[in-house]
Amino acid sequence: DAGITQSPRHKVTETGTPVTLRCHQTENHRYMYWYRQDPGHGLRLIHYSYGVKDTDKGEVSDGYSVSRSKTEDFLLTLESATSSQTSVYFCAIRMTETEAFFGQGTRLTVV
């Protein structure tokens, strides 16, 4: 792999609890992304970052926040998890001018 680690890989949490997913890169890339994958919806952008402390919202950002205090780490937080946030979450980094490299994903289940 090109140096992306997502943690945890699997998580089950209860409705209403906060959850933080971590994406760690070893490649020192500037651009990082969080996507979620759901059946019938493909990959949808949640938030992205274009540098330390520089983040912006994506298509489905409601209920999520992000932080990037270091180049290598991009955190996704569900402030109060809901069942609609049960999904597979993918972190990605921009490898070239156009291509993004994805992590292995985090499967989150909210019960």
Place this chain on the structure above:
Amino acid sequence: DQQVKQNSPSLSVQEGRISILNCDYTNSMFDYFLWYKKYPAEGPTFLISISSIKDKNEDGRFTVFLNKSAKHLSLHIVPSQPGDSAVYFCAASRGNTPLVFGKGTRLSVIA
């Protein structure tokens, strides 16, 4: 409104035959188009891309065709192999903006 559309959720092809996956887009400002392949429980992996100034790009068994006037691209896989069975995502980008993905097409190659 969806900017990248994959209207076929699934496709079945016999081993050795050609697989053709289609993708339409609405934003004429996109300048790069990509195809990603995804196996279950793994992150999407980059397959092939094409710049908007070209109409064809070939890499081994994979060829992507771009028809800008129709805002349509297609991925051809020849010959199809059982290992090609996966979900294929079409994606597009404009400058440094994040990749926008379609909903994906599940390809099944039958031996």
